[in-house]
Amino acid sequence: MNIGEIARRSGVSRSTVSYALSGKRAVSEATRQRIQAVIDELGYRPNAAARALKEGRTRTLGLVVPPTRRRLTFMQLEFVASVMEAADRADLDLLLSPSRDDHDRSFERIVGGRRVDGLILMEIRLDDPRVTRLQGLRLPFVTIGRTARPQGTCWIDVDYATLIDRCVNHLADLGHRHIALINRSAELIASGYGPAHRAREGFADAVARRGVEGVEFCCADDAAAGETCVQEILRAHPEVTAITTINEAALPGIQRALEDAGLNIPARFSVAGVAARYWAEQFHPQLTAADVPAVDMGATAVDFLVERVTDPDAPPRQHLFVPPISLRNSTGPAPAPR
């Protein structure tokens, strides 16, 4: 079914059908209704490819997600879902692209083929080839996370440095003197993953400022790694009484290792982190954590992107989310030294 057929059956020209639909030119009420009746009967909708070709825009947004060989974290998944819903609300379609860098096939297809009006890039690195590529093409984009030099780009991010800082302060306030940071994987850090770097910096600063001892451990994004990591911490640093972490996926393992070591939370050991709310509440006991507002972030990312698509010359917007720490039941006063 195409616009010509609708025109024929309504006894008008194709342009009249087009204008009746778009409202960009006056169409007599009688004609409009006649056309509408035909459209309703045949269930016509404009062909998206033809329209995209003519208009030079696709009404489609792209969401670039990290390939899932390494599983997505819960907050990443929540973010994807919320982007999907936000795009839907804006009547935009969403194209998913599993790409880590600018030569990945999916990225090539979407960007090179002009498949989208704009892109949201997840898990951005401090120095990310996709960003420079998109800048060169003048294709609007929003990054989740900042590059090392984020001034001229449009981004949203979570202020991991401040959040870990707050966790350390909270733990120090409770009397903990030996605190471990469970960061994300060594590979991720080596690849220049911002949150991990900024968590490290926030931790180092806070620890220094509060005059407590801090040790940092890298940990892969899964429960088993979390378990091993905690065992390692307990072995190498038995004086540690509190853990802070941005490694959400490791949480179940952290919990299990502490349990198996007979360290009750929060009586004998405290844990405070950064996690999706849902995940924090799965922890047992529920985790005192900065709840990453994944749903807000998705909506904001889409907002920003739509603005850049609509008005490419406006200054790029940026937003740093600093969610408050929700006090739950996983932190308590440091245990008396044995």
Added chain:
Amino acid sequence: MNIGEIARRSGVSRSTVSYALSGKRAVSEATRQRIQAVIDELGYRPNAAARALKEGRTRTLGLVVPPTRRRLTFMQLEFVASVMEAADRADLDLLLSPSRDDHDRSFERIVGGRRVDGLILMEIRLDDPRVTRLQGLRLPFVTIGRTARPQGTCWIDVDYATLIDRCVNHLADLGHRHIALINRSAELIASGYGPAHRAREGFADAVARRGVEGVEFCCADDAAAGETCVQEILRAHPEVTAITTINEAALPGIQRALEDAGLNIPARFSVAGVAARYWAEQFHPQLTAADVPAVDMGATAVDFLVERVTDPDAPPRQHLFVPPISLRNSTGPAPAPR
């Protein structure tokens, strides 16, 4: 950058460029190389909209996911990720559509606008309006789950009836005489959600065949509901010593409620279910469960769909996954009656 510009700079016609790229007509090696050099220099890729318009296909697949007001389960998320990767391997783009029925805006846009060559529909109901709609349009699709009359359609599904049957048998073999099924939510069942109905049937059959007592409970898809549900079971049916479930999202709550009731797993209480492997392993102790092969399912769905797109007249393929039950640590002999 378009094909005309490449043609001009290579000193050939547009058709030659097109043929050099597609290989559908012989092009002299010299010309081919000259064209390729220009393409490499300018980074040309064919415009997807123009190509889709001309070819009548979009090289894009659609994945219809349930809107996330109710959060996606882990196995659904794994499935989405695996579809994404499988589509990427097939050099197809993936459009995500959050739609529950055939009038949802996103579904309308994608289907009406001919945005995709085929669709994968998640969380299909026994009587699903989207299916009839797509059949009428002759748009290829694969459903995850079967409708009530699945003969002529292409689908993949998990055999929940058999899996729950096996769980019940396993528990009965261990001496359990009073077994509860924690199903999914009452609303989902009311809406005609197949897995919940088939789990119910499988449970009723197995319980009858083994001559044990079975009680069924509905439970929303979250940990809190799981916790409440177990408390309710323990209160109303204190004789129950084992639970079987397809409600993955309720697992953390099930675990917590049993723990809080002082019922050690598996010494005092057994649990066997159907879940994503990752999730089964998060359970404590690790859950004896049929591991839903979400990754295989995603790949299979894409395979089937590509086949239907390529060859619409071939008989629609179907596959019922019956993953084996992985024995882990959450089931044991029924406790001696008190």
Added chain:
DNA sequence: TTGTAGGCGTTATCAT
């Protein structure tokens, strides 16, 4: 108030 016609970038048919 409505119709005609051109062009968006491709692919493919027909001609050379």
Added chain:
DNA sequence: ATGATAACGCCTACAA
């Protein structure tokens, strides 16, 4: 081995 040209379906400037 290559070129000219039509057509995919839509939108919109121009004409009436």
